[in-house]
Amino acid sequence: MAEMVATRDVYGKTLIELGRENPDVVVLDADCSQSTRTAWFREKYPKRFFNLGVAEANMIGVAAGLALCGKIPFASTFAIFATARAFEQIRNCICWPKANVKIVATHAGISVGEDGASHQAVEDITIMRMFPNMTVIVPADGIETAKTIHWAASFHGPVYIRLGRAKFPLIFDEDYRFTPGVASTLFEGRDATIIACGLMVSESITAREMLIQEGIEVGIINMSTIKPIDRDAIIRASRATGAIITCEEHTIIGGLGSAVTEVLTEECPVVVKRVGMQDQFGVSGSPRDLLKHFKMSAEYIVQAVREVIGRKKRQ
Amino acid sequence: MAESIRELEDKAKEVRRWIIQMLAEAGSGHSGGSLSCADVVTTLYFKVMRHNPKDPKWLDRDRLILSKGHAVPAVYAALALSGYFPIQDLLTLRRLNSYLQGHPDMLATPGIEVSTGSLGQGLSIAVGMALAGKLDQKDYRVYTILGDGETQEGQIWEAAMAAAHYKLNNLCAFLDFNKLQIDGRVEDVMNIEPVVEKWQAFGWKVLTIDGHKIEEILRAEALSRENKHSPSMIICHTIKGKGVSFMEGVVEYHGVAPTREEAERALAELQ
Numbered sequence A: 001m002a003e004m005v006a007t008r009d010v011y012g013k014t015l016i017e018l019g020r021e022n023p024d025v026v027v028l029d030a031d032c033s034q035s036t037r038t039a040w041f042r043e044k045y046p047k048r049f050f051n052l053g054v055a056e057a058n059m060i061g062v063a064a065g066l067a068l069c070g071k072i073p074f075a076s077t078f079a080i081f082a083t084a085r086a087f088e089q090i091r092n093c094i095c096w097p098k099a100n101v102k103i104v105a106t107h108a109g110i111s112v113g114e115d116g117a118s119h120q121a122v123e124d125i126t127i128m129r130m131f132p133n134m135t136v137i138v139p140a141d142g143i144e145t146a147k148t149i150h151w152a153a154s155f156h157g158p159v160y161i162r163l164g165r166a167k168f169p170l171i172f173d174e175d176y177r178f179t180p181g182v183a184s185t186l187f188e189g190r191d192a193t194i195i196a197c198g199l200m201v202s203e204s205i206t207a208r209e210m211l212i213q214e215g216i217e218v219g220i221i222n223m224s225t226i227k228p229i230d231r232d233a234i235i236r237a238s239r240a241t242g243a244i245i246t247c248e249e250h251t252i253i254g255g256l257g258s259a260v261t262e263v264l265t266e267e268c269p270v271v272v273k274r275v276g277m278q279d280q281f282g283v284s285g286s287p288r289d290l291l292k293h294f295k296m297s298a299e300y301i302v303q304a305v306r307e308v309i310g311r312k313k314r315q
Numbered sequence B: 001m002a003e004s005i006r007e008l009e010d011k012a013k014e015v016r017r018w019i020i021q022m023l024a025e026a027g028s029g030h031s032g033g034s035l036s037c038a039d040v041v042t043t044l045y046f047k048v049m050r051h052n053p054k055d056p057k058w059l060d061r062d063r064l065i066l067s068k069g070h071a072v073p074a075v076y077a078a079l080a081l082s083g084y085f086p087i088q089d090l091l092t093l094r095r096l097n098s099y100l101q102g103h104p105d106m107l108a109t110p111g112i113e114v115s116t117g118s119l120g121q122g123l124s125i126a127v128g129m130a131l132a133g134k135l136d137q138k139d140y141r142v143y144t145i146l147g148d149g150e151t152q153e154g155q156i157w158e159a160a161m162a163a164a165h166y167k168l169n170n171l172c173a174f175l176d177f178n179k180l181q182i183d184g185r186v187e188d189v190m191n192i193e194p195v196v197e198k199w200q201a202f203g204w205k206v207l208t209i210d211g212h213k214i215e216e217i218l219r220a221e222a223l224s225r226e227n228k229h230s231p232s233m234i235i236c237h238t239i240k241g242k243g244v245s246f247m248e249g250v251v252e253y254h255g256v257a258p259t260r261e262e263a264e265r266a267l268a269e270l271q
């Protein structure tokens, strides 16, 4: 049984490392620092931590100002408020002028759980993916989270990193190397390929094991950089298996599923099924129950795989 | 750099003449709000601010964030007259491939500090820059110019709170209190009074001046440097369209450029 780790906890720890390594790293939060774990940075480096209060739009603007004066700001709060509340501030103050701001949002997706619809950001990938100059990353586990946070600090330009509240299994080991814009192929497939991000990668691994019992071999691609998306990886998978399933704990409108199908329709159309939130709001429940409720857990990924393979055969 | 009040007044007139010529040439743009802040912009660039046109990214420079970005023709004129770029280029304003965009674009124009145009956001960026100055123990100052209508934006008050909370005495804001916005009088559209008391209540040191009197702008700015713990708000009573009789106080000239004929009349008045 793999170790269970929440990506936000890794974020908190990694920020402390960054604070030690680079005096230009500063951290901002909007009264959610206990939950986002930026409070751990504040304990070590209080002078470089700014709590802007419950005022997300202002936090984004202040982060832009700090960046324009040479700082490397990490601005954090819950994904719904970090992205949707400050939508236009991110567009005009960060993306347009290419300000070196890292927006690291926690509590993304329905795995937020019990807090319910108001707090479950299932649109943030769509929103962040629209902006020119923005890099969008959804780490698949704690190991990848640490690597992407370190990378973001070293890269000059706007970055959005989507993290979760819940603990879920580690899938990589320390040797894993994150390359921005390059998807990692976890398993080569024969019958279909799952392209997933975030905690849906580990869910897909479970689904793959279930499918092996039925003699179905699916590949799995971890598409952790959603923008710029790895077009080659998508094209290769499509040519190799002729059937694609996308998995995200996010709306299928504009998210990973859309990003992948945009490439497929232009380059090499194949049968596709998008697993994710189907144009609906979340509800309260435990993360595990919610994944089932919204038909995103491993058994539903299995069903989706069977469905696309059936469609492929009928073609 | 201009020295005497007289010289600054002449510079402000020159800035106004360029505003008129640029807008007439472009055939669009914001006349009223550019003219109303021309004296503050001129005083900042030609007397108050420490800056170097040959080295626009000089780390120790003072910074001006034009939060009411639509008034950028005033700043373009001041930048060109300071030597940031050739003066004739002002006439390319708003044209395809011009580095003088309709609203400030910091990646396009040397000397433009921050990209703005969406109202209500510049003060937050100014707060971030002032915070960075404190962190780095630099003595540069951060200036920003806000529109009166602009202060109807909620984010302005988020930023106002933060500036006072972090005791940003290196931040000095000018309110271009010209009493007009697009849809009419500020008082009628959405009253912002009591202005002085609001900013004071938010923890700012507030000074009120005639925003067209260079000596008052200079005096207020000098006083703002004496603040130890609070940001400064200099409320500038101004006239929208100032300097051009038929534009003064006329709401319709907010987002309208002068015609060729109007420009000639305006330039004659601004000699």
Ligand SMILES: Cc1ncc(C[n+]2csc(CCOP(=O)(O)OP(=O)(O)O)c2C)c(N)n1
Binding pocket: B032, B033, B034, B036, B068, B070, B117, B118, B119, B120, B146, B147, B148, B149, B150, B151, B176, B178, B180, B181, B182, B240, B254
């Ligand atoms: C967020 C936002 N909303 C609306 C506009 C459109 N707009 C441009 S200028 C303006 C009125 C501004 O009035 P004021 O701040 O008083 O400016 P001034 O009178 O100095 O021109 C508006 C609503 C905008 N630029 N940004």
Ligand SMILES: [Mg+2]
Binding pocket: B147, B148, B149, B176, B177, B178, B179, B180, B181
């Ligand atoms: Mg006004």
